Structure formats: C-alpha cells, structure tokens
Amino acid sequence: MNENTRSRFGYLALVALWLAVLGVACATDRAPDVVLQGQLTGSDNHSYREVPFQVPTGVNRITVQFESTGRAEHTTIDLGLEDPTGFHGQQGLRGWTGGSKQLFTVGAVDATPSFAPGPIQPGRWALLLGIPNIRPASKAEYTARIWFGHPGDPAWLPAVLNPPLRKEMAWYRGDLHMHGAHSDGSCPTQSGDGRAPCPLIFTVEEAARRGLDFIALSDHNTVSQANDIRELQPYFDHLLLIPAREVTTFQGHANLFGTTEPLDFRLGSKSVPDWNALLTQATALHGVFSINHPIRPNDETCMGCGWTPAKPVDMHLVQAIEAVNGIDAMSPQHTGIPFWEAQLNQGFHLTGIGGSDNHNAKVALPFPGGSMAIGLPTTVVHASELSMKAILDAIRAGHVFIDVQGTRDRAIDVVATVGDHSAEMGDALSAPAGSTVRITLHTEALDQAHAQIIVDGKPLQTKDALVIGGAKQTLSFDWPSDGGRHWLRANVRGADGSLLIVGNPIYFN
Ligand SMILES: [Zn+2]
Ligand SMILES: [Zn+2]
Structure with a gap:
C-alpha cells in the first residue's frame, strides 16, 4: 500500500469533518474506499506526479472527488487517471480532464466526459496530477476521495454523483418510456433529406421544453445511453435522467428502471429459460420492473409486443404495469388498464404508470395529433425529492397518477x-x-x-x-x-x- 493510501477506517473521523466543513457530499454517501492526500511545492511546477492506488477485484466503477488548496495563489492542478496497463504515451491513460472537473467517474458502460468507459481491471491505478502552475514559495495540499462501485449497485450510487435536483416533497411529472439513437429512435436528418438515429440531446431538450421533471431513457436491450447521460445530466439540472432499458423479448416487453447492469434478455436460452428466471436476475439489480403495453398483438404487425409469456409469471417479481402507452392516449380502447386491473383483482399490488414510447424526439405536436410525443402521457409521482432513488421508491409505493393527455x-x-x-x-x-x-x-x-x-x-x-x-x-x-x-x-x-x-x-x- 502506498504511503499516501491509508485504510478507509482510519479516515472516518476526518471524512466526517470534511463533510461538516465543506458540505460537498450528500449526507447519505458512504465513506470513500480510498483517500489520497499529499502536498505540492514550488519544485513541482511544470511536472507530473503519479499518485497510485490499488483497485481490488470485483470493482466495476471508480469515482473520484478531488480538492486542493492554493487557488488564491493561482496554484493549478490538472487531473488524469491511469489504469493498470501502464502509462506509456496514451496507453493506460483512461482520461485527462485538465483542470475542468473535480468530480468524475469511470465505469463499465459510462464515464464522465474526458474519460473512456470500459472494464475496470484490478491492480495498480493512479491519479495523474499535472502542475501547470505553482509559485516557487507556494505549497498546496490535495485530497482525492475515491469510491469503488460493484456489480449490482443501483444507478443512483455513489450518492456523490447523483445529488437530488430538488429537495422537497412534491408531485413530479415525467415520462417513463422513450427511444433514441441507442435503439430504434429516429428523426429527420439536418438537411431533411433522410432519417438518422435521433441524438439523445433532442429527446432531453424536448422533455425540458415540455417542463417535465424526469424522464427514463429506455432503449431496447441496451444501456449504452448511460454514457450520454453522464454528459447531459450536469447541464440539465431541472430534469432528472433515469437510465432504463426496455427488456425486449419474443414474449413481451418490459422496462427496467434505475440500473445499468447487464441483464440477459434472451428468453428460452439456457441462462434465462423463462420470464421468472429473467425477473429473478432483475430483482437483484434493485431497479423497478414494469410490463409494457401488455395488450398488444404479438404478430407480424408488432413482433414480441404483447405480453405473451410461455409459462405463468410470478407477478410478485413485478412492480408496475404500463397502464397507458403513448399510442393508447390516442386510442384509449387499447390501454393496459384491463390487464393491470386483472392483476390487482388477483391481489397483486402493482403501480399503474404511463410512458409515451416516443421514437422520434422531433414529433412534438400538442395533443391531439402528437401520438407518442414525449410527455404524452405523463406519469406524476409523489416523491420525497427529485432524485432517481426517490422517484423509483415512490413508483414502487404506488404514489402515482397518470395524466393521460400530458398536461402540465x-x-x-x-x-x-x-x-x-x-x-x-x-x-x-x-x-x-x-x-x-x-x-x-x-x-x-x-x-x-x-x-x-x-x-x-x-x-x-x-x-x-x-x-x-x-x-x-x-x-x-x-x-x-x-x-x-x-x-x-x-x-x-x-x-x-x-x-x-x-x-x-x-x-x-
Ligand atoms: Zn415495446
Ligand atoms: Zn418502447
């Protein structure tokens, strides 16, 4: 263990002091796994310093929060991160922020812009400090707090990356179902001459324009959108972006909210013989699972769309039903409400939610005429704050109504x-x-x-x-x-x- 690296336990008191003095981290955050501290002096000017730390096996995310003194004297510390492949030229350098970011994360599927997502190998990693300016007589203290993430962690951890956007109990309005470039969402190209996978920014801007408080980005069987969310969420500080996926099978569709962990969707394969096996996997990921548009055909007009499990499904493993889909807002005779109510009549407590199922962020016509426009329908949630965990907890608890025509x-x-x-x-x-x-x-x-x-x-x-x-x-x-x-x-x-x-x-x- 490097001399700069000490056990997390020895630092608990110090961390508590930082929290009190700096007020930088959420009160619910757990203590960092590693704390790196050190000092720079005038002799470090125009040099690079590696500050190593060990990453144990079983880690899939590294989150770093960096602080330093001496800003009044124009002391400047640039930041990068090296992985165990070593830093020779660009190899091993997972990213470089310069002085632009004091908080960043690198995970298997997403990373703060400046960094490359990908597998987190165990072994020797290092913070790379670059010092473009420190005066000859100056001294600067730095502290880096590092949290490790693990498979199965929900997407709202670590808390330091996911502060609530609003801290009061309120009814929050959102859309829980939409697709963009990461699956089959498309929109007219710049020239208007063709169509292209629709960039996520258009979806997020349209949701913000509609005044929504949260959206779930639910591309088919992928969570690659999580990397775009890392870029967009800090800018959109009024609109919570919830990573999700539409688990898309030959026997129905369902949204899984609040996790970016892998999930095998290939029903009928050895590892997922049926929906119950898939649901057991999903339950371990702490997300919310919702059956989408259950009353739909499952034929050549809509392949796999209707809820048609080959074997009876244990509905205790399901938390919600998409009672109103964007298409239903135009033709309410096909809603999922009868399916939902049939489950309620069997004694299951399932939350009815809505989702536009938008596939084109540029369709933004007001109702009527804007079938599947973002926010149509809107799901309204009574949550303790505007955060991923609070919104999903409130959906689980059923503190929800659906505004079918998506008003404000x-x-x-x-x-x-x-x-x-x-x-x-x-x-x-x-x-x-x-x-x-x-x-x-x-x-x-x-x-x-x-x-x-x-x-x-x-x-x-x-x-x-x-x-x-x-x-x-x-x-x-x-x-x-x-x-x-x-x-x-x-x-x-x-x-x-x-x-x-x-x-x-x-x-x-
Ligand atoms: Zn679907
Ligand atoms: Zn969909």
Whole structure:
C-alpha cells in the first residue's frame, strides 16, 4: 500500500469533518474506499506526479472527488487517471480532464466526459496530477476521495454523483418510456433529406421544453445511453435522467428502471429459460420492473409486443404495469388498464404508470395529433425529492397518477380515512366490517370533468355524481366497509367521456 493510501477506517473521523466543513457530499454517501492526500511545492511546477492506488477485484466503477488548496495563489492542478496497463504515451491513460472537473467517474458502460468507459481491471491505478502552475514559495495540499462501485449497485450510487435536483416533497411529472439513437429512435436528418438515429440531446431538450421533471431513457436491450447521460445530466439540472432499458423479448416487453447492469434478455436460452428466471436476475439489480403495453398483438404487425409469456409469471417479481402507452392516449380502447386491473383483482399490488414510447424526439405536436410525443402521457409521482432513488421508491409505493393527455397542471390526490388512519394512492388501509371509509379527492385543473370511482375493477355507484366544478376542487363521500379485501381507485373523464386521469389504488384489508 502506498504511503499516501491509508485504510478507509482510519479516515472516518476526518471524512466526517470534511463533510461538516465543506458540505460537498450528500449526507447519505458512504465513506470513500480510498483517500489520497499529499502536498505540492514550488519544485513541482511544470511536472507530473503519479499518485497510485490499488483497485481490488470485483470493482466495476471508480469515482473520484478531488480538492486542493492554493487557488488564491493561482496554484493549478490538472487531473488524469491511469489504469493498470501502464502509462506509456496514451496507453493506460483512461482520461485527462485538465483542470475542468473535480468530480468524475469511470465505469463499465459510462464515464464522465474526458474519460473512456470500459472494464475496470484490478491492480495498480493512479491519479495523474499535472502542475501547470505553482509559485516557487507556494505549497498546496490535495485530497482525492475515491469510491469503488460493484456489480449490482443501483444507478443512483455513489450518492456523490447523483445529488437530488430538488429537495422537497412534491408531485413530479415525467415520462417513463422513450427511444433514441441507442435503439430504434429516429428523426429527420439536418438537411431533411433522410432519417438518422435521433441524438439523445433532442429527446432531453424536448422533455425540458415540455417542463417535465424526469424522464427514463429506455432503449431496447441496451444501456449504452448511460454514457450520454453522464454528459447531459450536469447541464440539465431541472430534469432528472433515469437510465432504463426496455427488456425486449419474443414474449413481451418490459422496462427496467434505475440500473445499468447487464441483464440477459434472451428468453428460452439456457441462462434465462423463462420470464421468472429473467425477473429473478432483475430483482437483484434493485431497479423497478414494469410490463409494457401488455395488450398488444404479438404478430407480424408488432413482433414480441404483447405480453405473451410461455409459462405463468410470478407477478410478485413485478412492480408496475404500463397502464397507458403513448399510442393508447390516442386510442384509449387499447390501454393496459384491463390487464393491470386483472392483476390487482388477483391481489397483486402493482403501480399503474404511463410512458409515451416516443421514437422520434422531433414529433412534438400538442395533443391531439402528437401520438407518442414525449410527455404524452405523463406519469406524476409523489416523491420525497427529485432524485432517481426517490422517484423509483415512490413508483414502487404506488404514489402515482397518470395524466393521460400530458398536461402540465392536471392533478388528483385521493385520500381514504378510517378513524385516525388515512392512506394515499398506493397505500394499504385497514377498514373493519361496519366501519365507514371517508374518500376524499382533491383535483386541480379538471374543471367540468367528472371522477369515476372503481372498486375491484367495477364502477362504484356513489350517491352524488362526482362532478368537478372548479379549478381546485375537493370532493368527498363515505363508503361503508364490509371488512373484505378490496382496492379502490379513481379515473377522471372529460365532459366528452375522454380519459384524463388514471389514479392508482388504495388497498383495503
Ligand atoms: Zn415495446
Ligand atoms: Zn418502447
């Protein structure tokens, strides 16, 4: 072990002090695996220094945060990273930032711009410091904190790379399904004479223009878009970019959110004989798994699209159903809602979500006419903050409604109360036989629409018609409990009957 490298345990107290003094890292971040410290003096001017560290086996990501003193004296330290192949010319140099980045990551599929992604070999790595300027009498202290990532880590780790974009509990609006150049998304070329794989920047800019808070980039069976996300996310500090993939098989499609780890999608092969084997692999990756557009043909018009597993699937391993796909927003008779409700009726707690399935970021027509435009439909999530982990946790918990036409302001909140206990969409509530459940709907921007309550898949006849008569409206009614197991959710329909809002269930008993 190099003299600059000390065990992480010896540094815990020092790290705590840095966190308190500098406030640079997220409070939930774990301590770095390696801390490198050293001093530069005037004699280091115009020189390079290698600061080595050991990378153990089983590491698939290296994240470095660098700090140094002496900026007031114009001391400048450039940064690079060498891998174990050695630094001879360019070989072994995984990247060079100059003085442009003090925080960077290098992983198997993605890296901060300036660095090359790829396998992380165990062995001797080194930070390469270049010193273009330090005055003869100056001294500078530097500290590099290094975190190692491991197979199976969710995409929101390490926390230092993924600070929340907003820190308050709120309803956040997003689109959970889209394709770009990394799969079959295409758009007109610059001249307009042809089509080309559509650069991811257009997707992200369109989502930002629509005012979305988050998008999931779900290319077919690939996570190569994660490398573009590394470039785009720091600039887009109002729009959370969630790496995802559309697991695309001959027996249906499903989105897996929040992981960039490899996943074998070849159903019928030795390693993944069926969906249950694939789902068991996916569960170990901590992401959220959602069955896409389940009610679709699986034939020559749409190969593999419909959910057609060869063997029964253990739905305990699934967290969500794409209840509304972008095409459904135009022809709502084909939504995934009946499939979703059939699962709910079997006792599974599954979150209904929406996704545009956009394949052309340049299609941005307002509804109607913008079938599959980004944000159409919009999934609205009640999350503790705008971060990947918080958004995915809230989807898992069912704190979600779908804004079918992708507006910026339509909203619904459903609360069920029994005595002192209450529940929001996605929650479970105990309602003993003979008790009265108070159901309260808060709506926004749904004037003249009407709410429809659905219990166990059937419309509930309420005494009062649930007509919404204002920009902000609260409607309530009592529902007598029979003590049985039920789920209850709300839809909101426009005056013409069109589906505007799809709420998630509250589960009873
Ligand atoms: Zn699909
Ligand atoms: Zn798709």
